Each structure stands twice: as C-alpha cells, then as structure tokens.
Amino acid sequence: MSKLLGWRKIPIGTIILEAGSTFEVRTGDWRTFKPVIDHNKCTRCGLCYYYCPDGSITLEVKDGKIVKVDIDYYHCKGCAICEGICPVKAITMVEEVK
Amino acid sequence: MAKVIGLTGDEAVAYAVKQCDVDVIAAYPITPQTVIVETLGEFVANGELDAEMVHVESEHSALSVVTAAALTGARVFTATCSQGLALMFEILYITSGVRAPVVMAVANRALSAPINIHADHSDSMGARDSGWIQLYAENVQEVYDMIFMAYKIAENRDVLLPTMVCLDGFTLTHTLERVEMLDDEVAKKYLPPKPTYPYPISAEKPATYGSLALPDYYFEFKMQQQDAMNKAKEVIPKAMEEFSKVSGREYDQFKAYAIEDADVITVALGSTGGTMRSVARELRKQGYKVGSLTLRVYRPFPAEALMEALSGAKVILAMDRTLSFGAIGGPLFEDLRTLFYDAEKRPLIADIVYGLGGRDLTPAEAKAIFKYGLEIAKSGRIPELVKYVGVRE
Numbered sequence: 001m002s003k004l005l006g007w008r009k010i011p012i013g014t015i016i017l018e019a020g021s022t023f024e025v026r027t028g029d030w031r032t033f034k035p036v037i038d039h040n041k042c043t044r045c046g047l048c049y050y051y052c053p054d055g056s057i058t059l060e061v062k063d064g065k066i067v068k069v070d071i072d073y074y075h076c077k078g079c080a081i082c083e084g085i086c087p088v089k090a091i092t093m094v095e096e097v098k
Numbered sequence: 099m100a101k102v103i104g105l106t107g108d109e110a111v112a113y114a115v116k117q118c119d120v121d122v123i124a125a126y127p128i129t130p131q132t133v134i135v136e137t138l139g140e141f142v143a144n145g146e147l148d149a150e151m152v153h154v155e156s157e158h159s160a161l162s163v164v165t166a167a168a169l170t171g172a173r174v175f176t177a178t179c180s181q182g183l184a185l186m187f188e189i190l191y192i193t194s195g196v197r198a199p200v201v202m203a204v205a206n207r208a209l210s211a212p213i214n215i216h217a218d219h220s221d222s223m224g225a226r227d228s229g230w231i232q233l234y235a236e237n238v239q240e241v242y243d244m245i246f247m248a249y250k251i252a253e254n255r256d257v258l259l260p261t262m263v264c265l266d267g268f269t270l271t272h273t274l275e276r277v278e279m280l281d282d283e284v285a286k287k288y289l290p291p292k293p294t295y296p297y298p299i300s301a302e303k304p305a306t307y308g309s310l311a312l313p314d315y316y317f318e319f320k321m322q323q324q325d326a327m328n329k330a331k332e333v334i335p336k337a338m339e340e341f342s343k344v345s346g347r348e349y350d351q352f353k354a355y356a357i358e359d360a361d362v363i364t365v366a367l368g369s370t371g372g373t374m375r376s377v378a379r380e381l382r383k384q385g386y387k388v389g390s391l392t393l394r395v396y397r398p399f400p401a402e403a404l405m406e407a408l409s410g411a412k413v414i415l416a417m418d419r420t421l422s423f424g425a426i427g428g429p430l431f432e433d434l435r436t437l438f439y440d441a442e443k444r445p446l447i448a449d450i451v452y453g454l455g456g457r458d459l460t461p462a463e464a465k466a467i468f469k470y471g472l473e474i475a476k477s478g479r480i481p482e483l484v485k486y487v488g489v490r491e
Contacts, residue, residue: 004314007319007322012258013195014307016306021306
C-alpha cells in the first residue's frame with residue numbers, strides 16, 4: 001500500500017478526482033469459493049457476463065462473436081450468481097484454500 | 099434608494115433567495131416553514147426566478163436533492179424545521195461531509211412529543227454538531243440579510259460548509275415587519291461567482307463523490323471539516339463587514355447593547371434578543387447596570403470575540419431555548435462556561451431555560467431575569483445553576 005497522506009494533502013469532501021479508482025480495489029480476496037469455467041461445456045452464450053454484479057466476467061469477442069469467457073479473479077467476490085445462471089452448468093464453485 | 103416593503107420572516111427568506119439567483123430548490127412543506135417554499139414556488143411559476151423546483155416526498159429527499167445539486171456547482175436552497183429537520187438528520191452529516199455549500203432556512207419549531215408547532219431551538223440545537231454553520235436571526239430584516247451572508251460564507255472556497263439560517267417559528271416566520279431590500283445589482287456584486295463548488299460534477303471530468311473512507315482516511319476528512327470551521331471563524335466577520343458596507347446596516351457576529359459597563363449581561367439567540375434589549379434599555383433608565391447580547395453566529399462559536407465582549411461582566415446569563423436532557427445545563431450555557439474556564443477573570447455564569455414549545459417570554463419575566471442576575475452579582479452566589487423561567491410547577 002502506498003504511503004498514507006495527511007488531511008492537508010488530500011482533496012476535500014472524499015472526492016477522488018481520477019475516474020475508475022474502484023478498479024484498483026482488490027475485492028477478489030473476499031472470496032471463499034471461486035467460480036471455475038469448464039470451457040468444454042461452455043457454449044459462450046454470455047449470460048454470466050450480463051448477470052455478474054461486479055463486472056468480473058471478461059469476454060473475448062471476434063467478428064461480433066464470443067470466442068472465450070473468463071473470470072477476473074482480482075475482482076470476483078465469489079457470489080456464485082454465474083454458477084446459478086449458467087444454462088449448461090459449465091461453472092462450478094470450488095473452495096479456495098488460502 | 100433601496101426599496102422598503104412589509105414582509106413576514108418566511109417571505110423575507112423567499113425574496114432574498116430569489117435575489118441570490120438560486121438554481122435548484124427542493125423542500126417539503128412543514129409549518130411554520132411552508133410559506134418560504136410556497137412563495138418561492140410562486141416566483142418560479144410566474145417566471146420571476148429561473149430555478150428548478152423539485153417536489154420531493156420527504157425532507158430526507160429534499161436535502162439529498164440539494165446536496166447533490168450543489169456538487170454540480172449550482173446554488174441551492176431548502177428549508178425545514180422540527181420533525182423535518184429530524185428526518186434530515188442522516189443527510190445533514192453527509193452534506194457537510196461532502197462539503198456541499200447548501201443554504202437552508204430553519205423555521206425553529208419545538209420537537210415532538212408532545213406535538214407542537216411553535217418556536218424553540220430544540221430542532222437546530224440538536225444539529226449543532228452536524229458540521230453546519232448556524233446563524234440565528236433576531237428580526238425579519240436580519241432574516242432577509244442573513245440569507246445573502248449565508249451564501250457568501252457557505253460558498254467561500256476556504257469554507258465550503260452548509261449553512262443554516264435559523265428564524266423563530268411564528269415570532270419571525272409569520273410576523274410582518276418593515277424590510278429594507280437590497281438592490282438586485284448590489285446583491286449580485288456581493289455574492290460569490292458560480293459555480294458554487296470547485297469540483298462540479300461533469301461528464302467530461304468524471305470523479306468519485308461521496309466515496310468510502312475507512313479507518314485509514316476517515317479521520318483526515320473530519321479534520322478538513324474542522325479546519326473549514328476554523329477558517330469560517332475568520333470568513334464570517336469579513337462577510338458580515340462587507341455586507342454592512344453594501345447594505346448600510348451594521349452587522350457583526352453579535353448585537354450588543356450596553357455591555358461595556360454592565361454588571362449583568364444576558365446572551366440570547368434569535369428573537370428573544372430583541373425582548374432582552376428592550377427590557378435592558380428600560381432598566382438602564384432606572385439606573386440598573388444591565389446589558390444584552392444577541393448571538394448571531396452559534397457555529398462556529400465566536401469564542402474570542404465573545405470573550406472580549408463579555409469579560410467585563412460580573413454575571414452572564416445564558417438564555418437557552420432548549421433542554422439538553424441530563425446535561426449540566428443548556429448548550430449555550432455550557433459553551434459560555436467552557437469559554438471562561440481559562441479566563442483570568444471569570445464572571446459568574448448561570449443558565450436560564452425558557453420559552454419551550456413557543457411559550458412567550460414576557461417583558462415582566464425578562465425584567466425578573468435581569469433582577470435575578472443583579473442579585474447574583476450582589477451576593478456572588480448562583481442559587482440555581484439552571485433556572486427554568488415561565489414553567490408551572
């Protein structure tokens with residue numbers, strides 16, 4: 001973590017003047033279970049991408065078609081909504097040992 | 099020549115707010131504040147004021163709307179009192195925490211239960227630690243003038259704190275008095291330029307507002323607010339002095355009468371100050387050495403200036419129009435006592451609790467209060483630290 005700043009050095013009223021600061025917050029370490037995609041079963045329908053409340057599903061798109069679905073483990077909190085929504089049961093929650 | 103018209107306190111607020119050229123108004127009706135926003139609603143409806151009037155479903159929403167609007171750089175206004183202020187409580191701290199320069203009129207009214215619609219200071223006094231600047235008006239002219247000063251103070255870049263203008267319910271809100279108006283051009287020149295906020299929300303420059311601050315940063319943001327309050331102590335007298343110049347009406351953080359050689363000085367907030375001064379004047383004619391002081395700024399507490407003004411007195415009587423249940427005394431009393439703790443020459447300081455739920459303080463009672471103070475001055479002893487005036491046993 002960077003050095004903590006004093007009250008004279010930070011913007012007033014809790015403003016963060018740079019956009020997108022939440023991206024730096026590692027919410028991935030809140031997780032107990034992590035979703036794992038079975039790419040053989042995955043039909044690349046993209047439903048998990050739309051349902052993920054945290055924007056932690058990434059899509060690789062080529063010529064307007066989804067070619068790969070992945071999980072951003074830096075941000076994924078392990079809520080398991082993707083597991084529940086997957087129509088072909090391609091996502092399984094696996095307990096993480098830390 | 100400035101225009102002179104008859105206005106009630108509520109109307110005076112509305113006329114001043116109109117002249118301050120506000121952009122966004124949101125409020126929920128509550129007696130005795132309602133006339134303020136009704137009048138502003140008329141101004142907006144007939145085209146006299148180009149502002150967004152947001153009709154909200156509660157005071158909680160009213161303050162939320164104007165707080166957010168202020169962060170876009172708009173000049174904003176809301177008004178409330180009593181239960182409405184209580185419902186705003188959660189947002190009060192957010193408004194000051196995000197440093198939104200909101201101006202709000204508080205038509206002081208007693209809190210329930212029992213339900214009551216008349217003046218006392220239990221509503222605004224409950225919010226004294228919420229990080230808002232608090233101004234209290236003595237008469238309708240002051241109500242009108244304080245709105246301009248409130249924007250000047252709140253929007254000052256060294257301050258950026260929300261400001262309440264408190265006016266006693268009915269005694270000021272519904273009483274018609276002579277008001278000298280400010281010319282529009284004079285008002286415009288006096289007020290700070292827009293945007294009112296240095297980092298206005300914009301799509302071109304995205305930023306995060308109202309973010310999270312955990313144990314590693316929360317304290318720092320609170321220190322910034324404390325620093326802003328300290329700076330307000332310097333900004334307020336300057337804003338008042340400047341207003342005195344443009345209006346020709348003398349303003350300072352308090353209005354003092356005959357305090358220089360007084361043995362007994364009463365310190366009051368709001369309309370009671372007028373009663374005390376009038377009675378003090380009468381007693382002076384009879385040779386009693388009494389004086390009165392009406393405090394116009396309660397937060398930040400003008401400690402140094404008050405110390406200087408009051409230090410010659412033998413007895414100070416704090417006039418609290420509220421109860422701080424279970425405390426040593428009322429809030430004004432406790433502030434004044436704390437102020438003099440380190441003083442070389444400490445006056446005797448006693449508390450007078452009066453006027454709860456709109457009970458009148460009669461001139462006879464005011465006279466008895468001064469006489470009580472003179473008795474303390476003579477004996478050097480305070481018989482009751484907190485004296486309740488006007489209550490039946």
